[in-house]
Amino acid sequence: QGRIHQIEYAMEAVKQGSATVGLKSKSHAILVALKRASSELAAHQKKIIPIDDHIGVSIAGLTADARLLSNFMRSECLNSRYAYDSPLPVSRLVSAVGNKSQIPTQRYGRRPFGVGLLVAGYDDQGPHIYQTCPSANYYDCKAMAIGARSQSARTYVEKHLDKFLECSLDELIKHGLRALRETLPQEVELTTKNCSLGIVGKDMEFTIYDDDDVQKYLAMIEGEERSRAAPPADQAAMDTQEGEGQQPADPQPADPAVEEQGMEH
Amino acid sequence: SYGALARYRNLSRVMKVNDSAAIGISGDYADYQFMKSVIEQRVIDEECLNDGFQYTPKSLFSWMTRVLYNRRSNFNPLWNTFIVGGVQDGEPFLGYIDKIGVAYNDPTIASGYGAYIAAPLLRDAFEANPKMSLAEAEKKIDECMKVLYYRDARSLNKYEVAIVTKDGTMIKSPIVSETNWEVAHMIKGYE
Numbered sequence: 001q002g003r004i005h006q007i008e009y010a011m012e013a014v015k016q017g018s019a020t021v022g023l024k025s026k027s028h029a030i031l032v033a034l035k036r037a038s039s040e041l042a043a044h045q046k047k048i049i050p051i052d053d054h055i056g057v058s059i060a061g062l063t064a065d066a067r068l069l070s071n072f073m074r075s076e077c078l079n080s081r082y083a084y085d086s087p088l089p090v091s092r093l094v095s096a097v098g099n100k101s102q103i104p105t106q107r108y109g110r111r112p113f114g115v116g117l118l119v120a121g122y123d124d125q126g127p128h129i130y131q132t133c134p135s136a137n138y139y140d141c142k143a144m145a146i147g148a149r150s151q152s153a154r155t156y157v158e159k160h161l162d163k164f165l166e167c168s169l170d171e172l173i174k175h176g177l178r179a180l181r182e183t184l185p186q187e188v189e190l191t192t193k194n195c196s197l198g199i200v201g202k203d204m205e206f207t208i209y210d211d212d213d214v215q216k217y218l219a220m221i222e223g224e225e226r227s228r229a230a231p232p233a234d235q236a237a238m239d240t241q242e243g244e245g246q247q248p249a250d251p252q253p254a255d256p257a258v259e260e261q262g263m264e265h
Numbered sequence: 266s267y268g269a270l271a272r273y274r275n276l277s278r279v280m281k282v283n284d285s286a287a288i289g290i291s292g293d294y295a296d297y298q299f300m301k302s303v304i305e306q307r308v309i310d311e312e313c314l315n316d317g318f319q320y321t322p323k324s325l326f327s328w329m330t331r332v333l334y335n336r337r338s339n340f341n342p343l344w345n346t347f348i349v350g351g352v353q354d355g356e357p358f359l360g361y362i363d364k365i366g367v368a369y370n371d372p373t374i375a376s377g378y379g380a381y382i383a384a385p386l387l388r389d390a391f392e393a394n395p396k397m398s399l400a401e402a403e404k405k406i407d408e409c410m411k412v413l414y415y416r417d418a419r420s421l422n423k424y425e426v427a428i429v430t431k432d433g434t435m436i437k438s439p440i441v442s443e444t445n446w447e448v449a450h451m452i453k454g455y456e
Contacts, residue, residue, distance in 0.1 A: 085327035089318050125317055 007105055007112050010061075010134035014116035017060030019147035019183040020047055021176050022118040022129040023157060025167040028201035029120040029127035031058040032176040034147070034183065035194045048198040048208050052077035054087045054122050056198045056206040060147035061115035061134070069097060069113060090121035090128040094138050102136035112136075116146045122200045145179060152182035173197065173217050181226055190218055279427040281434045283308055285351045286322040287427040288329075291377050292345035292364065300329075300343060322351025322429075326360040326370065334366025346376040351429045375409075378417045383409035399428065411442040 020033035035044035048058045049070045055077065059066035076096050080088035097117070104110035112134040119130040131146065132138045142161060145153035156179040164172065176197075181190055197209040197217060209217070279289045280301055288304075290297045304325075311319055326349040336342050342364045349360040360370040372395070373387035390397070390405045397405075406426060414422045425438030449455050 083328050083331050084324040086321065086324045089316065091316050092314075092318070 004105065007135050010112040010114045011116075013114035014061040014134060014146060015148065015150075017116070017147045018045075018047070019145060019150045019153060019180060020058040020060055020118055021143070021145040021150075021153050021157065021179045022058065022120055022131075022141070023143035023164055023172060023176055023179070024120070024127040024129050025169070025172045026165050027127065028169050028172060028199060028204065029122060029129050030169075030172055030176050030200075031056060031118055031120045031198040032173075032180045033058045033196045033198075034180055034190075035196055037194075044194055046196070046210075048196050050198075050206050050208060051093075051119075051121075052081075052087065053205040054200060055090060055093065055119065056121070056200060056208065057117045057119050058196075058198060059115055059117055062113070063115075065113040065115040066117070069100075069115065069117065072100060073097060087123060089123045089125070090119065090130065091125075091140070093121070094119055094130045094132060097132055098136050098138045101132065101134065105134075105136055118144055118146060120198060120200055120206070122202065122204075127201065143179075145183070147183070149183040149185075153179040156182045169199070169201070170217075170220065173199070174220050177217060177221050178224070181221070184226075192218065274421055274423065277425060277438070279425055279436055279438075280304070281427065281436060282325060282351075283319050284433045285353065285429065286320060286325050287350055287429050287434050287436070288325075289348045289350070289427060290345050293343070296343040296345050300332075300345070300347075321353045322349055322358040322360070323353055325349055325351070326358070326362070326368070330362050330366060330368040333362050333364065334368075337365045348374050348376060350374075350427065351434075352431055355431065357429075378413055378420075379409070382413055382416055386412070399430065403428075407440070407442055410440075411444060414442060414444060 018034045018036040020031060022029070022031045024030070031048055033047035035047055037044045045063060047060075048056060049066070050056045051070060051073045055073070057066075057070060057073070059070075073093060073096075076093055077088045080086070097119075101113050105112045114134055116134065117130075117132040119128070119132065121128050121130075129141045129144060130138055131141055131144045143157040143164060145151075145157060157175070160175055164175065167175065177190060177195070180195070184190070192211050192214050195214050195218065197214055198206060199209070200206040276294065278291065278297070279287060281287050282304060290300075308320065329347055329349065333343060333345075333347075344364050346361070346363045349358075349362070351358050357372075358370060359372065359374045360368065361374045361376065362368045363376070372391050373384060375384040375387065386409050387405065394401065403426065410424045414420050422441055422444060423439045424442075425436060426440060427434065427436045
């Protein structure tokens with residue numbers, strides 16, 4: 001039927017990984033990721049990896065494969081800086097990853113890389129978000145979400161897409177966290193333990209925020225209504241995936257656009 | 266003209282790389298031809314990528330430095346001195362790289378006899394007027410080339426200039442300086 005099953009299986013591995021969202025404004029590109037812990041004993045798995053001063057990635061899928069690819073990416077970036085005294089353009093790095101990922105999809109005895117990446121970078125052409133797949137395809141995105149239950153995040157992001165370009169950095173982060181929150185099952189919340197943030201921009205090197213550093217941003221969206229966390233009486237409204245659930249009895253403004261004005265610093 | 270073999274009167278020693286960079290060379294012409302073809306191929310490859318990025322003067326300078334130093338370190342040098350010039354982010358750039366990989370950049374650069382004769386003239390001019398116009402700069406270059414023709418016994422009165430501005434790169438060739446040899450009559454034995 002013209003299908004390469006191994007590639008489809010590898011893409012399944014990406015879909016099983018925990019969610020991560022990437023979005024960009026005119027001046028910044030950010031990544032937010034949900035960290036998963038394999039058990040109560042284990043630490044939450046790191047999802048965002050710095051590649052160079054101007055590029056970072058978040059991963060979904062086989063962490064070991066992600067480590068390989070990110071080492072490769074770091075190597076490419078470093079070599080480029082050494083030879084050309086200039087940061088490697090993000091598009092060129094991503095196509096290098098694509099070319100490298102294609103080889104194991106065609107060579108005998110090898111398997112595709114079981115990891116999808118969201119690449120956030122800033123170069124002379126501005127901020128970028130790219131998505132890479134085990135299929136070796138890569139996509140230039142305005143915003144993207146991958147991993148488990150990421151469709152909800154994609155839906156949120158599609159709805160608010162037009163706002164991103166002119167967003168301030170804080171607003172952009174709030175959108176990212178809200179999008180990530182959409183992927184959470186009921187009763188589960190974003191905490192400093194399970195949430196990770198990566199930001200790169202015009203005058204900002206790629207910086208990762210973990211644990212306590214995320215608290216400041218989580219506080220910005222605290223208390224907002226979630227479409228999934230609505231009480232049982234509102235089951236019907238929840239299923240339709242409205243931005244924030246409308247609850248007539250609730251004094252809190254449900255619309256994030258209105259919410260923003262109140263929370264503006 | 267070309268160096269000690271002053272019979273090659275029409276050899277070009279400047280090369281346009283792209284709209285923002287150009288290079289000038291001295292030394293082994295064959296090694297220059299090799300480097301020229303390598304750079305030209307890289308520029309073509311970059312055009313094929315068509316991704317909005319092109320070699321900047323500083324990137325070109327950095328890459329060439331690495332090549333030259335690497336060759337020297339392997340006892341297989343490219344026997345040249347390269348001068349890289351261009352405009353990057355609105356600012357002019359000039360760099361010097363020689364066969365042993367020594368590299369530096371400065372508002373004024375000169376190689377060979379130029380380092381002895383032209384460099385002081387250019388430095389004085391730049392210090393007096395760091396924001397000189399293109400016309401003033403061309404005039405100064407002509408003055409330097411004239412003095413070099415007077416003083417370097419193995420030179421010809423013909424040169425070419427590569428000019429890089431924010432609007433692109435162009436090469437002016439051939440240019441002949443106006444010389445005054447009246448002083449010759451004061452030389453004993455010359456009529």
